[in-house]
Amino acid sequence: MTDHTTILALESSCDETAAAVVRDGGEVLSSAVASQVDLHARFGGVVPELASRAHIEAVNPIIDRALAEAGVGPKAIDAVAVTSEPGLIGSLLVGVMAAKTLSWAWGVPLVGVNHVYAHAYAAALDGEPIRYPAAALICSGGHTALYRCGGPTDMELLGSTIDDAAGEAFDKAASIMGLGYPGGPAIDRVAREGDPEAVELPRTLLKGPSLDFSFSGIKTAVLYHVNGLPESPGNPRKPARGRGPHARRAAAQQHAGQGIEAFTRREVADLAASFQAAVVDVLRIKLRRAAKATGARTLILGGGVAANTALRAAASDLAEGLGCTLRLPPMKYCVDNAAMVGGLAHHYLRAGRTDNLDLETRATVRR
Ligand code: KG4
Ligand code: ZN
DSSP: OOSSOEEEEEEOSSSEEEEEEEETTTEEEEEEEEEOHHHHHTTTSOOHHHHHHHHHHHHHHHHHHHHHHHTOOGGGOOEEEEEEESSOHHHHHHHHHHHHHHHHHHTOOEEEEEHHHHHHHGGGTTSOOOOSSEEEEEEOSSOEEEEEEEETTEEEEEEEBSSOOHHHHHHHHHHHTTOOSSHHHHHHHHHTTSOTTSSOOOOTTOSSSOOOBOOHHHHHHHHHHHHOBOOBTTBOOBOOOOOSTTHHHHHTOTTTTSOGGGSOHHHHHHHHHHHHHHHHHHHHHHHHHHHHHHTOSEEEEESGGGGOHHHHHHHHHHHHHHTOEEEOOOHHHHSSOSHHHHHHHHHHHHTTOOBOTTOOOOSSOOO
């Protein structure tokens, strides 16, 4: 191996089949992604069985594409990296089997990578090296986690969601609001026309020092706001209206509790804006706590929810207030991709941390 490393990386943990060629941990020679979003859209979420089958069909063509776009052949590849955890097991297995096969056939090391760590590393691609320590907030459809990053391979989990992921909450709330799937971009768009204080929604787990998240309460609050509180003895079905400081504004939501069809366009926009503001508030407050606790010099955002306009603005204000650098990867590296996997794998390879052909897949994050 020369001083340089050229890594072929694969990613198949959820609903994107991706391959990339990355040099020296940062220079992305190619990053090819085959998205399955259309396949799952009519189900309103990722169907694991369909995802695995689609990965099987996409994996070889996407590897060929990544090599062709990078203009390199197998002889130029020093190692094969792959996401081995966390994710949908059936999906992970496809990428891992392909990576093992190539590693064996080409006689190069295999490097298994944690997908969420890779999301935190995405900020280092095609840019200046990151100044560590950093506090990283990774929010996607499958994960919401805060890390202290001492370096690319030095990751400490500070907190994670105890129920829904932030992106999942966006997707479910959007579905309740009749905005389609994936919900994050739809809420982001509609929220621009709404009043973020119109509907009072809960901000969970803010008391005490916890760095964990919970988003199932806000999803339920949105559901009740739209459909009314469920019937129970002595409590006939009735609209859920705000009672707190924003009650007057909430009362302006005349059709609350009557089902989303009854909502005016303005009321949907107000609800979307209020939901987004509540989620972003929680994310901002926890990221601030994490940054302070770790003495972070850099704030990192990653995962699909990092595309959110309000979250990006909040993180930017936060970084300025704390005197930190904010590293916001371009969107192509925020969503699932293999370049982030190949970039991080370079550091494992350099540290001699490679895997054997018995590399296992894991569905959940190791704490
Ligand atoms: O990272 P990603 O592409 O895939 C996963 O690993 O899950 O993230 C997808 C998630 C979806 O839940 C989607 O609704 C959310 O990211 N998302 C957004 C936005 N764009 C995508 N959430 C909020 N605002 C956005 N603009
Ligand atoms: Zn992801």
